[in-house]
Amino acid sequence: MSPAVKIGLIGCGRIAQLVHLDVLRRLPGAELVALADVDPRRRREASRRVPGTAAFADYHELLARPEVEAVVICLPHALHAEAAIAALQQGKHVYLEKPLATNLDDARRVLSAWRDTGVVGMIGFNYRFNALYQTVKQYIQEGKLGELVSVRSVFSAAPRALPAWKQQRQSGGGALLDLALHHIDLVRFVFEQEVCEVFAQLRSQRSEDDSAVLHLRLVDGLLVQSFFSLSAIEEDRFELYGTAGKLAVDRHRSFNVEITDPACAHRARLGRLGRRMWAALRGPYLWDKLLAPRREPSYRAALLQFVTAVRTNLAVRPNFQDGYRSLAVVAAAEQSARTGRMVALTGLGEEDSGGRAQTVRA
Template sequence: MADKLRVGIIGCGAGRFHARGYARLPEVEVVALADVNPERFRHITEEIPVPRLYTSYEELLAQDDIDAVSIALPNFLHAPATLAALEAGKHVLVEKPLATKVEDGEKMVEAARRTGRKLMICFNYRFRGDSQVIKRQIEAGRLGDIYFARAGWLRQSGIPGIGSWFTDKERSGGGPLMDLGVHVLDLALWFMGAPEPIAVSGATYAAFGPRGRGSWRFARFEPGSDGFTVEDMATGYVRFANGATLSLEVSWASYTRHPDDYYVHLFGTEGGAELNVHQYGFTDTVRLFGEAAGTFMEMKPQYTPEGGHDKAIEEFVRCILEDREPSPSGEDGLRVLRIVDALYRSAEVGHEVTI
């Protein structure tokens, strides 16, 4: 490895969050970008100078001097690009969801193991100060055993582009469950200590998208694509081997009080916690519940109101430089994908399914 870690970014939409994260780190150099649409390079290059620009990711991966890549492509390309990158000897930070199919996710985890390269999934919400403070309380035993979690992400009008790859099941793998649900599922599982899911019941709805309603303010439209073949709301219930359960609700569009809010509520034998994030805000997002001297307590902890992609990227870089296993790992991405897949299967057959 050269004196600096040399990184490439594949996909220059959300890839710009990655570029910003790497640019903060003196031990890293962003040396290349890849995107089929050259118009997209300037999303990054206007802010951060990058010397080499490629219109195919295969070309970027063929560069021997690149140590690691971030992959921020449409979901169906996560698996082929990650597999190609690992085989080319690069460490990979892949955007969520891990893949659109469980089999592909399994191949990605296996390839990372076999090649000895790092595979991290960008569940960036773990790295916010509010999530970290809850995790610390759990690790200190303040919640006892967590036996139930309620997780959700609800938007009033937030379909990210009717007619874009997001709303085409083939390319996205699904609607808000794949897009938003994976984040809150991961948070809940991480808080709960990664219990093993065994049975899942789910339902999906498409009340807005097929009628051309519920689009987001940043929505893109890609002419020539197939319209709306995913859900715009999903609900679910997950049973774990240790007896704990989780309920989930996600929507891109719904008549609700929540414009664009996510939450994870935890119920434990010694205490409880609520994370309530309103429109990506950082203030007043955590409440802890417990008991002291016979009195029920509601507590408002202090934390650093920051985090997200920058911290996730820092963790990826540290794991490479210090040769540690990344967390969230490919396996964490796969655990979430297995639940999402089972929720879709259950929604299709109309009853609970096993994992």
């Protein structure tokens, strides 16, 4: 493998201070060499935590540094496309926090800047790397739930003061871009299928579009019903119903996935739960979780995958196309919320020519 990848961090705000700085300064195969943030307080705080890094107010100066091989972008959503394109034009590998962009036109500009560059373009759908969701995927592949019938999910965050850009949709705010994108990606990841129909409703209480309800239909007919909110409790939950059982997982509260058989055999279930808890306590996931920044091991795992892909020149998922496809579902959801109608996603797989959304029925 090549020597450590020299990384620049663009955007040293809340998540970078909570997660990325700690992860990147300890990540094997990576060396954090430069930081950029327009806010001098955040820049100073980041420099204090990783002494010896070059610090810039303007990220273009960071991108002009030849020693920076790769960048991790943690900017407000409306700046994602512009920053990713600037980094790609300088030949840098890019790890871009979600979303790829705030609209599909900008997202297509990112894809076209990335196409044929040969650099890594990874999107920050880190939860794919959480062991719980990887177990869910494995159980589905093994057919443990029989034939799948339906899926319910919730991703909500406790109310907190949001930065101004997160309060308006135009600057990238709202539950769809912040939270729903993660579950849309997980649905694509776990079931290995695309979303073909979307119905959505939005509600603005504390900030614009801070809650959303989504109904998705996947290509094979599976129905997914989801609730997202920036103004409720901390919950990140999936429930999968099949003919042979139900599987439930809550990223904040579970040590393992919980399977309920269709007959609700309580005693057997409790026994299995006890054995699973015991296995979890002895297993690596609990300890990874306790030791991880924000108690979430997938941030580190995703960034390690990015660095490994850069060093080994291997293709990586989730990539910018995954970012585009999930964003297309959000665009369809917004169209549905505006029109009150179901929206079909057509032209899947044709990102460059525009994978279109089409209103189909009330």
